[in-house]
Amino acid sequence: MNLAFRRRVEEILAGTGIVIDGQSPWDIRVQDERFYPRVLAGGSLAFGESYMDGWWDCVRLDEMVNRLLRADVRFRLKPTPGMIFDAVLARFVNLQSKKRAFQIGQAHYDIGNDLYAVMLDSRLTYTCGYWRGASSLDEAQEAKLDLVCKKIGLRGGQRVLDIGCGWGSFAKFAALRYGAKVVGITVSKEQVSLGRELCRGLPVEIRLEDYRDVRGTFDHIVSLGMFEHVGYKNYRRFFEIVRRSLAEDGFFLLHTIGGKRSSRTTDPWIAKYIFPNSMLPSAKQIAAAAEGLFVMEDWHSFGADYDKTLLAWHKNIESNWGKLRERYDERFHRMWRYYLLACAGTFRSRQNQLWQIVFSKHGMPGGYVSVR
Numbered sequence: 169m170n171l172a173f174r175r176r177v178e179e180i181l182a183g184t185g186i187v188i189d190g191q192s193p194w195d196i197r198v199q200d201e202r203f204y205p206r207v208l209a210g211g212s213l214a215f216g217e218s219y220m221d222g223w224w225d226c227v228r229l230d231e232m233v234n235r236l237l238r239a240d241v242r243f244r245l246k247p248t249p250g251m252i253f254d255a256v257l258a259r260f261v262n263l264q265s266k267k268r269a270f271q272i273g274q275a276h277y278d279i280g281n282d283l284y285a286v287m288l289d290s291r292l293t294y295t296c297g298y299w300r301g302a303s304s305l306d307e308a309q310e311a312k313l314d315l316v317c318k319k320i321g322l323r324g325g326q327r328v329l330d331i332g333c334g335w336g337s338f339a340k341f342a343a344l345r346y347g348a349k350v351v352g353i354t355v356s357k358e359q360v361s362l363g364r365e366l367c368r369g370l371p372v373e374i375r376l377e378d379y380r381d382v383r384g385t386f387d388h389i390v391s392l393g394m395f396e397h398v399g400y401k402n403y404r405r406f407f408e409i410v411r412r413s414l415a416e417d418g419f420f421l422l423h424t425i426g427g428k429r430s431s432r433t434t435d436p437w438i439a440k441y442i443f444p445n446s447m448l449p450s451a452k453q454i455a456a457a458a459e460g461l462f463v464m465e466d467w468h469s470f471g472a473d474y475d476k477t478l479l480a481w482h483k484n485i486e487s488n489w490g491k492l493r494e495r496y497d498e499r500f501h502r503m504w505r506y507y508l509l510a511c512a513g514t515f516r517s518r519q520n521q522l523w524q525i526v527f528s529k530h531g532m533p534g535g536y537v538s539v540r
Contacts, residue, residue: 173204184239186232193227194235200224212242216437216510220502229506230479233513264399264445269378270355272397275444277334277356280495283504284335286488287481292335292366295393295423296474296522300540305480308473313341316390318539319466319526320419322346326387329353329413331379332394336363336372343370351386353377382409388418395424399447400432403457411461411529419528420462425474426451426521442507448520462527465536471515471522478512 178188187195198204200223207214218224226232236242262268288294289309297308298315316338322328324347330338333352336359342348349371354360355378363374379394389410398406410420427448433439434446458464485492485504496504514520526536 170201184235194231197225213436229509230512233510234516237517237519262401273356278358291337293337297477299473320388329386329389331391336367339372389420392423422525463531466526468524475515482508
């Protein structure tokens with residue numbers, strides 16, 4: 169029976185250059201024959217879960233995913249009942265409603281500061297680095313933070329709102345390097361606790377707060393890697409809140425992962441194990457949400473840099489796993505490896521993008537000068 173299932177999987181992989189039990193580093197090495205019926209029945213969710221369970225291995229998982237996506241293999245698979253249910257649920261339920269807002273903080277960002285301290289750069293920056301001219305993760309993240317400050321024309325004494333501030337890396341950088349006053353908001357209790365400690369003594373305030381509760385006016389607003397949690401039902405409201413909170417002559421910089429196609433759901437494995445209630449916006453959805461509220465001054469795409477960033481995070485995790493083994497079991501280790509390397513493959517295939525978009529309320533007099 170499994171032979172027929174294997175042949176079906178091999179048919180799906182045809183043209184990708186991926187061979188079952190082949191010798192290339194991106195080939196799939198099956199360790200448990202139950203892999204074939206499981207993945208055919210359960211799609212991408214079963215594919216990821218069977219890797220977590222040790223049913224298959226791959227030396228270059230990132231390159232395997234790149235090849236799968238380049239060949240659009242997902243369109244060769246029949247929708248699973250779970251996929252259909254997710255699509256219907258997303259259509260009729262606001263999965264990113266205010267009362268659900270703190271679920272992502274608890275499920276992902278609160279799992280352990282020790283994990284992120286090992287994985288990330290010295291500033292704990294959990295967003296894509298900017299690798300132009302950078303030779304290390306620390307350099308790439310500093311370059312990204314400086315790029316954001318330059319794009320909004322940040323000056324000393326200005327007040328900035330950071331929506332989705334993480335552990336305060338941008339807030340601390342903007343305060344120390346540019347003399348800014350920063351209010352950062354996050355839905356993660358662990359990020360608030362450590363972020364306040366890291367920013368102690370600086371003109372930085374870090375709050376446990378949903379973006380819908382923001383009050384006051386700010387010279388500039390930035391959001392770095394948070395918009396992926398907003399959801400298509402809330403895009404317009406998000407932009408309305410930003411406009412209400414932004415000074416008349418200020419800039420809003422949106423740093424977000426983006427998808428090639430407009431979507432209402434996310435990959436079921438990512439949704440279950442990594443980012444519940446997440447969703448990647450498309451260029452069309454962002455433009456529609458901002459229409460009539462903002463002038464789009466600049467749109468900078470550098471998704472290939474996320475491939476490098478994810479590989480650097482993966483290298484850090486693998487090099488330091490001994491420090492984490494007591495708290496996280498091997499199934500978690502495989503889950504986290506799959507997360508980082510599979511995501512690297514999505515950016516290498518250019519299915520996922522990374523955008524920095526600069527908005528103003530009324531348009532920059534004389535034109536905006538793009539910063540790269």
